[in-house]
Amino acid sequence: xxxxxxxxxxxxxWPFEExxxxxKRYKQGAPEKGCVLFETGxxxxxxxxxGTFGEVARxxxxxxxxxxxxxxxxxxxxxSDDLDGMRKVPSNVPNPEALQxxxxxxxxxxxxPFGEYPSFGEYNxxxxxxxxxxxxxxxxxxxxxxxxxxxxxxxxxxxxxDNYDAVMAIMLxxxxxxxQQTYSIFLPxxxxxxxxxxxxxxxxxxxxxxxxxxxxxxKEWTLPVTGGNVKLQWKPDFGARWAALGxxxxxxxxxxxxxxxxxxxxxxxLGGRAPEHFSYELFLDENGQKISKSSGNGVSIDExxxxxxxxxxxxxxxxxxxxxxxxxxxxxPKAYDEYHQQLRAYPGQELKAQLNNPVWxxxxxxVPESTLIVPFAMMLNLASVSGAExxxxxxxxxxxxxxxxxxxxxxxxxxxxxxxxxxxxxxVKPTRMHRVPTDQxxxxxxxxxxxxxxxDGPIEDEALQSVVYAVGRERFDPLRGWFTTLxxxxxxxxxxxxxxxxxxxxxxxxTIALIDKALAGELV
Numbered sequence: 001x002x003x004x005x006x007x008x009x010x011x012x013x014w015p016f017e018e019x020x021x022x023x024k025r026y027k028q029g030a031p032e033k034g035c036v037l038f039e040t041g042x043x044x045x046x047x048x049x050x051g052t053f054g055e056v057a058r059x060x061x062x063x064x065x066x067x068x069x070x071x072x073x074x075x076x077x078x079x080s081d082d083l084d085g086m087r088k089v090p091s092n093v094p095n096p097e098a099l100q101x102x103x104x105x106x107x108x109x110x111x112x113p114f115g116e117y118p119s120f121g122e123y124n125x126x127x128x129x130x131x132x133x134x135x136x137x138x139x140x141x142x143x144x145x146x147x148x149x150x151x152x153x154x155x156x157x158x159x160x161x162d163n164y165d166a167v168m169a170i171m172l173x174x175x176x177x178x179x180q181q182t183y184s185i186f187l188p189x190x191x192x193x194x195x196x197x198x199x200x201x202x203x204x205x206x207x208x209x210x211x212x213x214x215x216x217x218x219k220e221w222t223l224p225v226t227g228g229n230v231k232l233q234w235k236p237d238f239g240a241r242w243a244a245l246g247x248x249x250x251x252x253x254x255x256x257x258x259x260x261x262x263x264x265x266x267x268x269x270l271g272g273r274a275p276e277h278f279s280y281e282l283f284l285d286e287n288g289q290k291i292s293k294s295s296g297n298g299v300s301i302d303e304x305x306x307x308x309x310x311x312x313x314x315x316x317x318x319x320x321x322x323x324x325x326x327x328x329x330x331x332x333p334k335a336y337d338e339y340h341q342q343l344r345a346y347p348g349q350e351l352k353a354q355l356n357n358p359v360w361x362x363x364x365x366x367v368p369e370s371t372l373i374v375p376f377a378m379m380l381n382l383a384s385v386s387g388a389e390x391x392x393x394x395x396x397x398x399x400x401x402x403x404x405x406x407x408x409x410x411x412x413x414x415x416x417x418x419x420x421x422x423x424x425x426x427x428v429k430p431t432r433m434h435r436v437p438t439d440q441x442x443x444x445x446x447x448x449x450x451x452x453x454x455x456d457g458p459i460e461d462e463a464l465q466s467v468v469y470a471v472g473r474e475r476f477d478p479l480r481g482w483f484t485t486l487x488x489x490x491x492x493x494x495x496x497x498x499x500x501x502x503x504x505x506x507x508x509x510x511t512i513a514l515i516d517k518a519l520a521g522e523l524v
Contacts, residue, residue: 003351004365008068011355014321015058019065022249022276026072031246035073038063039247039275040139041238042080044107044124045090050327051253051283053131053301054317058280059251060137061318061361068365076139078132079241082108082121083144083231085187085196093120104195108145121145131301135310149228156244157209157225159270160185160232164204167236170265174235185236186211188223196231238263243272251278281324299327307423308336308376309415311362315339318358329427336376336419340412343370371410373402374505378497379420382506384428385491385514391417401459401505432492434523441485442519444475449515452508459508465500489518 008016022036030036040055056078063074085104089096093113099120102110107121117123129141147153160167164185172180184201188211202220203212211230212222223229232240238256241247242263256263257279264274304313307329316325316335325331342359346367354360359367374382379394388394394417398405407414437445448471457463472482487496496502503511517523 004068004355007351008065008355011352013065013356013361015061015065015361016069016355018062018249018276018278019069022062022066023069025248025276026070030072031248033246035075036066036070036248037246038074038076039241039245039250040076040078041250041252042078042125042128043084044080044082044121044128045084045086050299050301050304050313052128053135053313054280054283055251055253056132056137056139057135057314057317058278058321059249062249062251062278064361064364076137077142077245077247078128078139079142079144079147080121080125080128081144081234081237082106082125083148083196083228084234086110086120104197106145106189106194106196108143109194135314144231145228148231151227153240153244154226156240156270157230157232159243160236160240161204161206161209161211161225163269164206166269167266170262170269171233171235174259174262183233184211184213185233186225186230187233188213188221188230189228190215191221191223191229235259235262236266239266239272239274240270242267242275243270246272247275249276249278251280253282254279255282278321280321283325283327299329299332303329304332307419307426308332309419312336312339314362315342315358318361329423332423333377333380336416340370340372340375343367343372370412372412372416373405373410374398374413374416375497375501376416376420378502378505379416380424380428381491381493381496381502383420383424384432384493385506385510388421388424391421394420397505397507400507428493434490434492434518435488436521436524437485437489437518440475441489444471444482444485445489445515445519447471447475449512449519452503452512452515455508459504461498461501461504463500464503464508465498468499468503490514490523492523 009020026036038059040059042052059076063076067074083106086099086102086107087104089099089103093099095113099110099113107124108119110120112118112120112123114123117126125141125143132139167185171183171185175183182200184199186201186204188197188199189195190197197213197215199213199215201211201213205211208224209226210222210224212220214220231237238259239262242250260277260279267274312332312335315338316331339359342357346354346357346359347369349357382388382394382397386393386397391414395407398413398417405413448468451467451471455467468486469479472479476482483496483499486499487493506514
């Protein structure tokens with residue numbers, strides 16, 4: 001056994017813990033289907049959001065961890081439930097009123113409000129695939145519409161007919177008495193309107209594998225369950241899909257956790273083996289509300305990528321998946337900098353620590369070197385005080401701080417400079433609020449200015465930080481009040497960087513001039 005595999009067998013990183021649980025399923029070797037199958041589901045009822053990406057990213061992390069533990073081949077499926085009926089019109093699309101007549105129609109028959117694809121379902125599928133492809137995920141895309149219509153699901157639908165009473169019994173136990181009277185695991189697609197019908201079955205025939213029902217107007221129909229004429233309700237569909245494909249691992253949000261036993265029981269009733277599960281906590285917007293595809297609250301995939309690279313988003317997803325995460329724009333700088341902190345730590349770590357490092361799981365063990373020598377948060381502050389309108393303005397300061405750095409030798413730094421200007425102008429600048437210093441703070445700032453004017457030491461972070469500390473220690477207890485003064489009076493923010501590093505980057509004369517402006521009230 002290699003050192004990597006041996007160390008991974010005891011790693012406490014959550015993807016390895018999940019992978020070891022999965023490995024126990026196949027102690028005797030590869031499954032009959034030839035691979036261990038990972039699945040993620042996607043409901044294309046609205047534009048893809050970060051929660052969707054998080055599910056695929058985290059599943060990929062478990063898949064990579066499994067590949068480090070075993071030689072059994074793996075495969076990841078991204079399954080889109082695009083045959084679902086549109087239950088409500090999303091509010092974040094152009095001309096939503098034009099979609100009103102398509103309620104309960106499969107998403108793949110609803111017109112694309114953006115006018116780019118044959119249907120709304122296909123538009124949302126394309127948006128999901130575009131991002132997954134951009135990030136470099138290895139996956140196979142499955143469409144529920146194609147899966148049902150092509151006959152790939154016919155065998156499991158026939159089994160659902162053969163075991164109709166058993167599957168219905170599983171479902172009925174979970175329903176209120178009123179709902180039990182009209183419930184069926186089968187949802188026919190109306191032959192004329194195409195709508196997904198939520199109607200009770202008058203007959204389920206095991207000889208012909210057909211169902212008989214009345215539509216909303218009382219007209220009786222008989223349809224075969226095969227060939228895309230009928231789909232399964234979402235809970236039976238979950239379990240049936242597991243049985244049909246032989247899914248070994250699927251993770252989902254905690255809203256599905258209460259239905260886990262139902263999904264498992266249906267999978268077994270249809271002759272399948274229930275997969276291993278992982279339930280993660282939800283993503284919340286700035287108000288603590290669950291992020292929703294249809295309402296478009298929270299941060300979208302494209303919005304995150306406007307201000308930070310994909311790897312920072314993957315880092316955010318890795319952290320504590322069983323803890324609810326507040327997902328707003330202000331989490332981006334912290335995730336950005338922490339990701340690069342972990343990159344810088346990785347080369348000097350022992351193998352055990354490397355396997356516990358999020359960047360191993362983000363990059364599948366092929367961890368790049370960080371060239372971000374100035375933290376993103378520092379560049380935001382630099383953009384703030386310098387009024388930089390483009391990244392070249394920031395590079396003017398960076399070159400003085402690190403003369404040998406170029407966009408070619410430090411691509412992470414160049415990328416971050418562009419992101420910082422964008423983030424500053426959109427989020428920091430509109431909310432920046434400087435204040436006038438108190439008498440005590442004014443005296444301290446004047447002292448700092450005097451120390452900087454007399455300073456003839458090296459223009460280095462730690463040396464300048466010592467100067468800042470010395471001024472503060474004489475006048476503030478606790479010292480936190482001094483740094484709050486620097487941030488609020490000079491930077492117009494409630495928090496900020498190590499100030500010695502900021503001075504080294506911005507420049508000693510420039511910092512002196514900034515203090516003069518603050519003392520003169522010009523920043524307020």
